[in-house]
Amino acid sequence: MNRYILKTITAGATLLFSVFSAAAQDTIRVADSISNKTTIWQRLKQDAFYMGGGVIHVYTGPLRWKKDDLATIGGFAAGSAILFASDRETSSFMRRQKEDMPETLNDIGWSMGSPGYNYAITGSVYLFGVITDNEKFRKTGVLLFSSAVTSGVMQTAIKNIAGRSRPDKERGPFHFSPFSSDAGDHSFPSGHAMLSFTTAYAIGKQFKNPWVKAGIYTVGLITPASRVWNGAHWLSDVGVGMGLSVLVVESIDKYLKAKETYTPDDKKKVSWNLTFGNESIGIIGSF
Template sequence: MKALKQLIILLAVLPLTAQELEIQKEKTLWNDFTYDMGNIFGGVGHAYSRPFHWKGNDWANFGYVTGGTLLLFTVDDEIQDWTNGFDQDVPDFLLDYGHEYGSPENNYMLTGGVYLVGLFTKNEKLRRTGVLLISSATAGGFFQQVSKRIIGRARPKSGDSSSTYDPFHLDRVRNYDSFPSGHAMLAFSNAYAIAKQFKSPWVKAGLYTVGMIPGLVRVMDDFHWISDVAFSTALSIFIVESIDRYLDSKYDEKYNDTSKKLSWNLTFGPNTVGMVLRF
C-alpha cells in the first residue's frame, strides 16, 4: 500500500515538473530570439498583404495619399527653387543628422540596439518595440529599393526637372532614383513607432518633428522632391500601423490602445497642402 501511494504521488508530480521545465524553456533568450525573428518576417509579410484586405476607409486613405502626391508633383520644381533660397541658413548639425540618421546602416544600429536591450533585460514591451522597428524598416526599405529601380525618377541634383524619368533598371541608376525617399521612410517609421510608447500628444508631436527632419533635409540638399518625402512619410504610417496590429496578437504587452484607430486626413487649400493626424 505504501509503495502504491508513492507511485501515485510520483505520477502526480511528474506532469507538474514537466510543465515547470517547459515554462523555463520558453523563457530562454534563444526561444525569445527565434520567436521575435519569426514575428519580424511575419510582420513584413503582413504589411505587404494588407492591400488585399483593404475596405472602404482603407481605399479612401490610399486615394488621399495618391491624390496628395499627384498634387505635389505639380509644384515640386517650384518648392525646390524656394528651398534653395535658404538652404545655406540651415545649421550643419541638422544637415548631418538628416543625412546620417536616415541611412540604413545607422537605422539598423538603432533599431537593433533597442531590440537587444529588450531581449537581454527580458523586457517584452521593449522587445516588441524592437521587433516593430526592425520589421517596419525592413518592409519599407525593401519596398523603396525596388520602387526606385522601377520608377527611375530624376533627383533634383541631376539638373533635370521633376517630371523626368528613366525607369525599369535592375541596377540602381544614381541621380535617377528619387522616388520614394528611403531616408524619410526609415526616419519617420522609427519616430512613429517610438511615439507609440508615449501617451502625451506633445511628446508624440516632438518625435514626429524629429522624424521628419531627415526627409526635409534631403529636399534642401537636392536629393529629393517634396512629393517623394510626403509619399514616403504617409507610407511609413501605413506600414507601422499594419505591423503593430499584427504584433497585438503575438505579444501580451501592448503599449497602444487597440480600441482606438489612427485617424488622419490630407488637407488642401489655396497654396497649401497638409496632413492632419488624430491619435
C-alpha cells in the first residue's frame, strides 16, 4: 500500500508540476551580463527572508485590521457557527457514504494532507524557481512554504487549546477537553485539510483560467472531504481549516506583492513548454 501511495503521489506531483509549467507560460530572467545575475545562494537567502516575513505578517495582522477586515472576520465567524450547528447531521450523512468511496480517494486524501508528500510538491516548485531563477516559481514556492508553516503552527496551537473530540470517538460535536494530550481530542481544526487546501489555493492563484483554478481547487477538496467521511473530523473542522487557509494565503500574497520583489524581467524571455516522449515527460525552454 505504501508503494502504491508513493507512486500515486509521485505521479500526481509530476503531473501538477508539469501542468503548472506548461499552463503558466512564464519566463525566467536572463541577465544582459554575468554581473547582473544572482547566485543560487543569494536567492535562497532572499527567499528565506520573505518566507519569515510572510509568517510574521500573518500573525501581526490583527494590529492592522480595519473596518473591512472586521466585517470579513465577522462573516467568517457566522459561517463557522452555521457549520458547527450542522455537524451532527452532516457527519452522520458523510460517514454513511464511506463504503461507496473508492479507496484511491482515501489514499490521495491522506497523502495530500501529509507534510512529507505535501512538502515534496512545494519543494519541487520552489527548487525549480531557484535553480532557473524563475521569478514566478520562486514567488509561488515562497508563498507555499510560508503559508504551510503559518497554517501548521496555527492549527497545532488551536487543536491543543480547543481539545475537541473527533467524530469517531462518539462523544458528540460539542465535547471539548482543552489542552488534552489525547489525539482523539485534536479534531478542531483539521490539519490535513488546512495543508492540502493551502497548497491548492496558493497554486490556483497563479492561474487566470477559471477552469484550471476549479480543477486545482477540486483536487484540494479531496482531503477535507475524505477526513469527514472517514470520521476523523467534523464538517466544521475542515470548513474552518479551509477558511483559515484562504485567509493565510491571501495575507501572505498581499505581503509579497507589496514588496514588489518577484517581478519577471521582460528584456529577454525563455518560454517553458511541456513535452512528451517515449515513456518520458519533460520541459523545454525556448529562447
